[in-house]
Amino acid sequence: MRRVYLDHVATTQPLPEVVEAMMPYLREIYGNPMSLHDAGVEAKRACEEARGRVAALIGAGPEEIIFTSCGTESNNMALKGAAWANTSKGKHIVTTQIEHHSVLNAAKALEGMGFEVTYVPVDKYGLVDPKEVDKAIRKDTVLVSVMHANNEIGTIEPVAEISKLAKAKGVLLHTDAVATAGNIPVNVNELNADFLSIAASQFYGPKGIGALYIRKGVRITPLLHGGFQEKGLRAGTDNVPGIVGLGKAAELAARDLDKRKNQIIPLRDRLIKGLLGIKNVYLNGHPAGRLPGNVNVSVEFVEGESMLLFLNNAGVMVASGSSCTSQALKVSHVLTAMGMEPALAQGSLLFSLGTDNTAEDIDYVLEKMPPIVDNLRRMSPLYKG
Amino acid sequence: MRRVYLDHVATTQPLPEVVEAMMPYLREIYGNPMSLHDAGVEAKRACEEARGRVAALIGAGPEEIIFTSCGTESNNMALKGAAWANTSKGKHIVTTQIEHHSVLNAAKALEGMGFEVTYVPVDKYGLVDPKEVDKAIRKDTVLVSVMHANNEIGTIEPVAEISKLAKAKGVLLHTDAVATAGNIPVNVNELNADFLSIAASQFYGPKGIGALYIRKGVRITPLLHGGFQEKGLRAGTDNVPGIVGLGKAAELAARDLDKRKNQIIPLRDRLIKGLLGIKNVYLNGHPAGRLPGNVNVSVEFVEGESMLLFLNNAGVMVASGSSCTSQALKVSHVLTAMGMEPALAQGSLLFSLGTDNTAEDIDYVLEKMPPIVDNLRRMSPLYKG
Numbered sequence: 001m002r003r004v005y006l007d008h009v010a011t012t013q014p015l016p017e018v019v020e021a022m023m024p025y026l027r028e029i030y031g032n033p034m035s036l037h038d039a040g041v042e043a044k045r046a047c048e049e050a051r052g053r054v055a056a057l058i059g060a061g062p063e064e065i066i067f068t069s070c071g072t073e074s075n076n077m078a079l080k081g082a083a084w085a086n087t088s089k090g091k092h093i094v095t096t097q098i099e100h101h102s103v104l105n106a107a108k109a110l111e112g113m114g115f116e117v118t119y120v121p122v123d124k125y126g127l128v129d130p131k132e133v134d135k136a137i138r139k140d141t142v143l144v145s146v147m148h149a150n151n152e153i154g155t156i157e158p159v160a161e162i163s164k165l166a167k168a169k170g171v172l173l174h175t176d177a178v179a180t181a182g183n184i185p186v187n188v189n190e191l192n193a194d195f196l197s198i199a200a201s202q203f204y205g206p207k208g209i210g211a212l213y214i215r216k217g218v219r220i221t222p223l224l225h226g227g228f229q230e231k232g233l234r235a236g237t238d239n240v241p242g243i244v245g246l247g248k249a250a251e252l253a254a255r256d257l258d259k260r261k262n263q264i265i266p267l268r269d270r271l272i273k274g275l276l277g278i279k280n281v282y283l284n285g286h287p288a289g290r291l292p293g294n295v296n297v298s299v300e301f302v303e304g305e306s307m308l309l310f311l312n313n314a315g316v317m318v319a320s321g322s323s324c325t326s327q328a329l330k331v332s333h334v335l336t337a338m339g340m341e342p343a344l345a346q347g348s349l350l351f352s353l354g355t356d357n358t359a360e361d362i363d364y365v366l367e368k369m370p371p372i373v374d375n376l377r378r379m380s381p382l383y384k385g
Numbered sequence: 386m387r388r389v390y391l392d393h394v395a396t397t398q399p400l401p402e403v404v405e406a407m408m409p410y411l412r413e414i415y416g417n418p419m420s421l422h423d424a425g426v427e428a429k430r431a432c433e434e435a436r437g438r439v440a441a442l443i444g445a446g447p448e449e450i451i452f453t454s455c456g457t458e459s460n461n462m463a464l465k466g467a468a469w470a471n472t473s474k475g476k477h478i479v480t481t482q483i484e485h486h487s488v489l490n491a492a493k494a495l496e497g498m499g500f501e502v503t504y505v506p507v508d509k510y511g512l513v514d515p516k517e518v519d520k521a522i523r524k525d526t527v528l529v530s531v532m533h534a535n536n537e538i539g540t541i542e543p544v545a546e547i548s549k550l551a552k553a554k555g556v557l558l559h560t561d562a563v564a565t566a567g568n569i570p571v572n573v574n575e576l577n578a579d580f581l582s583i584a585a586s587q588f589y590g591p592k593g594i595g596a597l598y599i600r601k602g603v604r605i606t607p608l609l610h611g612g613f614q615e616k617g618l619r620a621g622t623d624n625v626p627g628i629v630g631l632g633k634a635a636e637l638a639a640r641d642l643d644k645r646k647n648q649i650i651p652l653r654d655r656l657i658k659g660l661l662g663i664k665n666v667y668l669n670g671h672p673a674g675r676l677p678g679n680v681n682v683s684v685e686f687v688e689g690e691s692m693l694l695f696l697n698n699a700g701v702m703v704a705s706g707s708s709c710t711s712q713a714l715k716v717s718h719v720l721t722a723m724g725m726e727p728a729l730a731q732g733s734l735l736f737s738l739g740t741d742n743t744a745e746d747i748d749y750v751l752e753k754m755p756p757i758v759d760n761l762r763r764m765s766p767l768y769k770g
């Protein structure tokens with residue numbers, strides 16, 4: 001049976017070059033970068049080379065990159081770290097209703113610690129209105145956090161515009177670029193970000209490693225206290241193989257960004273066109289300003305989970321909403337924020353494409369999908385045919 | 386030139402079987418365990434198998450194991466998580482003066498958030514007196530944190546006794562078992578621990594992965610908020626290759642614990658005997674109750690850093706104090722707590738042995754060491770010959 005992986009938003013397969021780059025650091029070059037002897041020095045050198053590559057991918061300086069264990073840690077560190085470091089200014093944060101759960105739940109945790117959070121709404125495309133963010137900023141606002149693109153619906157947000165408004169009021173800006181870094185151009189200066197989160201597993205790098213960009217001179221309180229790793233901002237023995245893998249993935253992404261986009265966008269559009277050819281199927285997210293690999297649709301009168309499982313039986317792997325919450329079987333908070341009826345939101349399906357997909361993959365999906373939808377609709381009491 | 390790695394306390398080389406076990410999960414089995422499709426299911430299965438192996442190593446149930454990114458994260462999660470979850474009972478924590486920096490600095494961070502911390506002293510061997518811990522416990526004490534063995538001086542602490550006293554007063558107990566788990570027997574029930582930290586990099590597993598044991602029914606507040614991974618206690622995409630590597634390392638450690646000990650202890654004792662044959666060299670830590678691989682000595686009239694660098698030039702890799710703070714060039718807080726004069730503490734050297742060391746390694750070190758000490762002493766204004 002054909003196996004078609006269309007869940008790149010959950011995680012991607014590390015490229016062979018990435019795994020190859022990591023291998024020596026899993027085997028013979030196993031030193032701790034903090035050690036003063038040769039084994040430490042050679043590990044440290046590898047980490048610093050990787051740091052430079054990650055910095056280059058997003059237009060940052062190497063000294064502005066802190067390695068973390070994942071995108072979730074980066075987002076938690078940005079929100080909590082910036083909040084804790086700036087209590088003398090105030091205890092208010094502005095974010096949006098459609099952020100990743102690692103931002104939303106970090107914000108909720110801060111609310112439990114006496115901070116106030118404003119969750120800005122979005123329009124029917126999941127687009128954040130910069131004016132709404134501007135209106136939400138108060139005298140005691142210390143941070144605005146708006147994602148670069150939404151992982152579920154693919155909508156790319158006007159972060160540069162939002163940043164301009166926040167900066168005019170002296171407010172720090174964080175952007176969760178986990179869905180974009182390595183997939184579309186990301187530049188910390190064009191975005192004018194103070195904090196920017198990335199995760200290797202989203203762009204053909206290994207799991208267990210991420211990074212947080214922290215603009216030079218911007219203060220942050222650490223999340224993990226201990227040794228003096230990462231300038232004392234993130235304690236813990238450095239995950240050297242992971243760091244090297246992230247560095248390699250960043251190098252390859254910087255080199256191949258256009259090639260990847262040019263390969264994936266036509267496949268995405270072919271999939272969208274085919275899916276919208278099925279009756280009562282609607283595209284979610286912005287029709288134009290969306291991630292190259294994102295196809296999110298709502299299929300009326302059908303449950304997303306059921307489609308997912310039938311597609312899986314046909315060898316096609318997709319998601320219904322964010323993978324981080326998949327096992328909770330809840331309606332997507334993103335689709336809800338866009339004003340979608342719960343029944344229709346429950347019928348949503350998330351296809352996310354990557355560089356390993358082909359036109360044949362898409363044709364295969366478009367062949368399997370209609371009979372699955374038909375079958376499930378026939379069982380639905382709501383479907384009138 | 387011979388290369389002798391005697392810095393296993395900084396990190397160990399992953400065993401070939403560990404790397405082999407990880408490989409499929411770095412390559413073809415790359416799914417996100419949270420995904421509902423086959424790629425997710427097979428990744429999840431691997432993680433659960435690993436969880437069982439980690440649990441078996443320490444006598445826990447699989448549902449009591451939470452994967453983290455390192456020992457530092459485990460320690461931070463235990464201290465902060467237990468403190469935050471129990472503020473209704475009180476805001477006081479008891480720990481010791483010789484804990485790892487990830488415990489001490491997490492405690493300091495909590496002090497900055499309004500908690501009070503008592504740092505219990507130790508004797509000249511670095512031994513914690515259970516009665517001192519008992520005396521330090523107050524009505525508002527929520528947690529006692531005492532390490533299972535000290536990473537620098539190797540002294541094994543009477544955690545089971547301390548735990549008994551803490552439990553009698555209804556206080557939770559955390560033990561940092563990063564230096565012991567996988568190296569000597571560790572059993573959560575014998576230790577009567579509520580939280581226990583471990584790190585794969587300390588027992589021939591990969592970097593970037595650790596675990597926290599949390600006794601069933603014991604509440605903790607998460608450090609990383611986001612998705613519903615690890616029962617909602619630790620959000621973030623699971624580091625599947627790391628988890629599998631930790632699982633394999635745990636399985637091998639459980640199998641080989643006695644064999645390793647029987648191999649390493651005679652080498653350790655041979656090294657201690659040889660080093661103490663050099664004039665004005667003293668063993669630090671407990672003479673009997675110490676880690677199998679730990680040799681910490683103070684060499685009078687010489688700086689530890691200088692010896693370290695000369696030994697490195699001879700191919701021998703050692704540490705002077707904890708690797709997490711090595712680059713800060715500070716006097717060890719552990720030796721200071723034991724009452725050692727700063728000058729003598731500055732002359733300390735930490736040899737930590739592992740399963741890859743041989744008698745030839747030890748003989749080589751014992752051949753290289755005396756002339757290095759002699760040379761450095763000749764340059765010292767304090768040395769009278």
